[in-house]
Amino acid sequence: MTDISLESLRLARNTTGIGQHDAEPQIDMVRMRGYRLGRVQKMLQKRDLAGVLLYDPINVRYANGSSNMQVWILHNQHRYCWVPAEGKTVLFDYPPSVHLAEHLETISDIRRARAWTYFGAGDRYEEKVKVWSDELADVIRETSPGNTRIAVDHLDPLGAKALEAEGFSLHNGQEVMERARVIKNSDEIAAMLISISVCEAGMAKMYEELRAGITENQLWSHLHQVNIAMGGEWIETRLLASGGRTNPWFRECSDRVIRAGELVAFDTDLIGPFGYCSDVSRTWFCGPGKPSDEQKRIYNYAYDQVQTNINEFRPGRTFREIAESSWRVPNEFVARRYGSMTHGVGMADEWPHLTFSDNADDSTPGTAEVGMTLCVESYIGAEDGVEGVKLEEQILITDEGPQRLSTFPYEDNLLN
Amino acid sequence: MTDRYLDSIRLGRNTPGMAQHDAEPQIDMKRMRAYRLGRMQAQLKRLDLGGIILYDPINIRYATGSSNMQVWFTHNPIRYCWVPVEGVPVLFDYAKSMHLYSHLETIREVRPAIGYIYMSASERLEERVALWANDIDEVMQGDNAGKRIAADRLDFEGANALQEKGYDIHSGTRVTELARVIKSDDEIAAMNIAISACEAGMAKMREELRPGITEVELWSHLHQVNIALGGEWIETRLLASGGRTNPWFCEASTRIIRAGELVAFDTDLVGPFGYCADVSRTYFCEPGRPTDEQKRLYNHAYNQVQHNIDMLQPGMTFVEAAQKSWKIPNEFHARRYGITAHGVGLVDEYPAITFTDNAEASSTGSLEVGMTVCVESYIGSEVGNEGVKLEEQVLITENGAARLSTFPYEDALLN
Numbered sequence: 001m002t003d004i005s006l007e008s009l010r011l012a013r014n015t016t017g018i019g020q021h022d023a024e025p026q027i028d029m030v031r032m033r034g035y036r037l038g039r040v041q042k043m044l045q046k047r048d049l050a051g052v053l054l055y056d057p058i059n060v061r062y063a064n065g066s067s068n069m070q071v072w073i074l075h076n077q078h079r080y081c082w083v084p085a086e087g088k089t090v091l092f093d094y095p096p097s098v099h100l101a102e103h104l105e106t107i108s109d110i111r112r113a114r115a116w117t118y119f120g121a122g123d124r125y126e127e128k129v130k131v132w133s134d135e136l137a138d139v140i141r142e143t144s145p146g147n148t149r150i151a152v153d154h155l156d157p158l159g160a161k162a163l164e165a166e167g168f169s170l171h172n173g174q175e176v177m178e179r180a181r182v183i184k185n186s187d188e189i190a191a192m193l194i195s196i197s198v199c200e201a202g203m204a205k206m207y208e209e210l211r212a213g214i215t216e217n218q219l220w221s222h223l224h225q226v227n228i229a230m231g232g233e234w235i236e237t238r239l240l241a242s243g244g245r246t247n248p249w250f251r252e253c254s255d256r257v258i259r260a261g262e263l264v265a266f267d268t269d270l271i272g273p274f275g276y277c278s279d280v281s282r283t284w285f286c287g288p289g290k291p292s293d294e295q296k297r298i299y300n301y302a303y304d305q306v307q308t309n310i311n312e313f314r315p316g317r318t319f320r321e322i323a324e325s326s327w328r329v330p331n332e333f334v335a336r337r338y339g340s341m342t343h344g345v346g347m348a349d350e351w352p353h354l355t356f357s358d359n360a361d362d363s364t365p366g367t368a369e370v371g372m373t374l375c376v377e378s379y380i381g382a383e384d385g386v387e388g389v390k391l392e393e394q395i396l397i398t399d400e401g402p403q404r405l406s407t408f409p410y411e412d413n414l415l416n
Numbered sequence: 417m418t419d420r421y422l423d424s425i426r427l428g429r430n431t432p433g434m435a436q437h438d439a440e441p442q443i444d445m446k447r448m449r450a451y452r453l454g455r456m457q458a459q460l461k462r463l464d465l466g467g468i469i470l471y472d473p474i475n476i477r478y479a480t481g482s483s484n485m486q487v488w489f490t491h492n493p494i495r496y497c498w499v500p501v502e503g504v505p506v507l508f509d510y511a512k513s514m515h516l517y518s519h520l521e522t523i524r525e526v527r528p529a530i531g532y533i534y535m536s537a538s539e540r541l542e543e544r545v546a547l548w549a550n551d552i553d554e555v556m557q558g559d560n561a562g563k564r565i566a567a568d569r570l571d572f573e574g575a576n577a578l579q580e581k582g583y584d585i586h587s588g589t590r591v592t593e594l595a596r597v598i599k600s601d602d603e604i605a606a607m608n609i610a611i612s613a614c615e616a617g618m619a620k621m622r623e624e625l626r627p628g629i630t631e632v633e634l635w636s637h638l639h640q641v642n643i644a645l646g647g648e649w650i651e652t653r654l655l656a657s658g659g660r661t662n663p664w665f666c667e668a669s670t671r672i673i674r675a676g677e678l679v680a681f682d683t684d685l686v687g688p689f690g691y692c693a694d695v696s697r698t699y700f701c702e703p704g705r706p707t708d709e710q711k712r713l714y715n716h717a718y719n720q721v722q723h724n725i726d727m728l729q730p731g732m733t734f735v736e737a738a739q740k741s742w743k744i745p746n747e748f749h750a751r752r753y754g755i756t757a758h759g760v761g762l763v764d765e766y767p768a769i770t771f772t773d774n775a776e777a778s779s780t781g782s783l784e785v786g787m788t789v790c791v792e793s794y795i796g797s798e799v800g801n802e803g804v805k806l807e808e809q810v811l812i813t814e815n816g817a818a819r820l821s822t823f824p825y826e827d828a829l830l831n
Contacts, residue, residue, distance in 0.1 A: 096753065100665060119765060157570055224636070365539050
C-alpha cells in the first residue's frame with residue numbers, strides 16, 4: 001500500500017474560487033490566451049510553417065480563447081480558424097454568431113465561415129468548396145506572405161485537394177497542436193483545478209445518490225447536472241457501469257437497475273468550466289452489505305497500480321523508461337487491462353500515450369517535463385471474473401515530482 | 417384548436433413506452449437497423465460507389481446500430497467502419513472495446529481500429545497510416561469494391577495513402593445525408609421517445625425557473641433529465657436570459673436571471689437511441705407580467721412557426737418552401753435565425769430551407785413523406801433588448817406536417 005504524501009496535495013488544496021472577487025487571486029484570462037497562442041506560434045515557427053488551419057473547436061479555443069457550440073461544431077465543419085505563425089488569428093465563425101468573439105485580443109478579423117458539407121450545400125458542394133478555398137488562400141497569402149507550407153488539424157479530401165490546387169503543401173497540424181498544448185502554464189492549471197473541483201462535486205452527488213434500485217443512467221445524470229450548473233460544458237463518454245457490466249470495461253451506462261452488493265465504476269471524461277478536462281475514475285460499492293474478499297482484492301490491485309505509477313512521474317525521465325518501471329500488471333489482468341497506463345490531458349485527452357512494462361516501446365517517444373498534466377489509469381478485471389475496478393487520477397509534473405490535481409477519497413471498505 | 421392541429425399531434429400523443437414490455441407495441445430494433453443500412457447501400461448503388469468509409473460516429477450508428485463513446489470519437493478519429501454497397505459492414509472498433517458489438521447482425525466482423533492521430537501515433541504516424549491503408553484496402557478488395565469509394569470524414573494523410581493505391585474518393589456526406597433523410601416508423605417512434613425525454617427536461621426547467629437562478633443552473637436540469645431517461649448528450653448550450661437573448665447564439669453563462677426577463681433556449685438534445693430532439697421555447701421569469709413588447713415579439717415568433725409548419729407539403733422543392741415561408745418584418749431581418757427549417761434525425765441533418773428573399777440558397781431537393789424537419793423562429797430587433805426563440809419538430813406526411821414536439825406555449829406571452 002502506498003501512502004499519499006501531503007506535499008503532493010498542496011496545489012489542489014489551494015484551488016482558487018471561480019467567481020468575480022475583487023481581492024482574491026484570479027485566473028488572468030488575457031495572459032492565458034496569450035500564453036497558449038504563443039505556444040502554437042512557437043511550434044509553427046520551429047517547423048517553418050506559414051500557419052495552421054484549425055477545424056477542431058478544442059484547438060480553436062486553445063489558440064484564441066473563443067468557444068461556440070463546441071459539440072455541434074465537432075461534427076459540423078461550419079467554423080474554422082487560421083493561425084498564422086506570427087500575428088493574430090483569423091476566425092471564420094458560424095455566420096449567425098459572428099458577434100460572439102469580437103472582444104478577443106487574439107483575433108484580428110472575424111469572417112463568416114463558408115461551409116461545403118452536404119448538409120448546407122446540397123449538390124452545390126463543389127462550387128462551395130471553391131469559394132471556401134479562394135477566400136482562405138487570400139487570407140493565408142496576406143498574413144503569411146511567401147510561405148506555402150501550411151498545417152491542418154482535420155480536413156476532408158475535397159478541401160485538401162482545393163488547397164493543394166491553390167499551391168499550398170499540407171502538413172500535420174495535430175502534431176503542432178498536441179506539442180503546443182502539452183505544457184500548461186499556471187493559469188491553465190488553476191482552470192483545470194477548478195474544473196476538477198466541479199467534477200468532484202458531481203462525483204460526491206453521485207456518491208450520495210447511489211442506492212440499490214437506481215439505474216446507471218439515473219446515477220450518471222447527477223454528474224451532468226452538477227457539471228453544467230457549475231459552468232462545465234459536456235461529458236465525452238458515458239462510462240458508468242455496474243455489476244457484471246464493469247467487466248470487461250468500456251460498456252456505457254444503461255437503464256440497468258443497480259443491486260445491493262455490486263460494484264459501480266465510472267470514468268468522468270468531463271469537460272468542465274473554461275473547457276478544461278477532468279478525467280477521474282472511481283469504483284464504489286452499493287450497500288447495504290459488505291464488499292466481498294474478491295471485490296477488495298481487485299480494488300487493492302487497482303489502487304496499488306495508480307499509486308505506484310503516479311510516483312514514477314519525475315521530470316527528465318523518458319515515457320519509455322516510466323512505462324518500463326511501471327507497476328507490473330499480474331497475468332490474470334493483462335488481457336483486460338486498460339488501453340494505456342497513462343495519457344496526457346488538457347482541454348480533452350491529449351498527447352502523450354504511455355503503455356505498460358511489457359510493451360513499453362509502444363509508448364510515444366518523449367520525456368516527462370515540468371508543466372505536463374497526465375491521467376494515471378487502472379482497470380483491473382480478470383477474464384473469468386465477474387466484476388472489475390476502474391481508478392484514475394489526474395496529476396501535474398513539477399520539479400519536486402507529481403502533484404495530485406484530483407483528490408477525491410478512496411473507499412475505506414474496499415481498501416482494506 | 418383546429419381539427420388540423422388535433423390531427424397533427426396524433427403521432428406525438430401516441431408515443432410508445434421505452435421499457436421491455438411483453439404485450440405493448442415496441443420499436444423493432446433489428447428492423448430499424450436493416451432499414452437504415454439498406455438506405456445507405458441504396459445511395460451507394462445510385463451513385464455507383466463500391467462502398468463508404470465512415471468516421472463520424474453518428475453515421476456509423478446509422479449504418480450499423482453500434483454506438484461507442486460518441487462524443488469522444490467525434491474528435492478522436494480512431495474508430496471507423498466500412499460499408500460495402502452490398503453485404504454486411506466491417507466495424508473497426510477501438511481495440512479495448514471490441515467486445516461491445518459482436519452481437520449485431522449488421523456487422524460481419526469487428527477488427528481492431530488502426531489510429532493515426534498524433535495523440536497516439538506520434539512519430540510513427542507515417543508507419544501507422546500505411547498500416548491503416550493496407551488493412552482497409554484488404555477489406556475493400558475482399559468486397560470487390562473497385563476504386564470508386566466515398567468517405568464521410570477523412571484526414572489528408574489517409575486520403576493520400578488510399579489515392580496512391582488508386583482509389584478515387586468521393587463525397588461521403590452526400591451519401592449519408594441522402595440516406596438519413598427519410599425515416600421509417602421505427603425511427604419516428606424512437607424520435608418521439610427522445611422528444612418525450614426532452615420535453616420532460618423542459619418541464620423541469622420551467623418548474624425551476626425563478627429569479628436568482630443562473631442560466632447554467634437552469635440548463636443543468638435539461639441535462640439531468642435527459643441522461644436519467646436514457647438520453648446521451650446535448651449539442652450546444654443555447655440558453656440565454658434578458659439582454660443575452662438578443663442577438664441570438666449566446667450560450668449559457670453564470671448570469672443571474674431576473675424577474676421580468678425572457679429566458680430562451682434551444683434544446684439541441686441527443687436523446688434515447690441517439691435521436692435528436694431539437695425544440696426551442698421562450699419563458700417569462702415571474703413574478704410580474706410580460707411587457708407589451710415581450711408579447712409582441714413572442715406573437716411574431718409564434719406566427720412564424722405556425723405559418724411555416726402549415727405551409728410544408730410533400731412534393732414542394734426546398735426553394736419553393738422557402739418562397740412560401742412567413743415573410744419576416746424588416747425590423748427583425750438582420751437578426752433572424754440562419755434558416756427557416758432544417759432536417760433532423762440522429763442530429764441536425766440535410767436539408768436547409770432559407771427565407772423568402774434568399775430562397776435560392778436552400779438545399780437542392782424536395783420535401784418527401786418521411787422527412788423530419790425543425791421549423792425555426794428567432795425574433796429580435798437590432799434596437800431591441802430581448803429576443804424570442806421558438807422551434808418545433810415535425811414529420812412530413814401525405815397530409816402535411818405532423819407535430820412531433822407538442823410542449824405548450826406560454827399563455828402569458830401569447831395574447
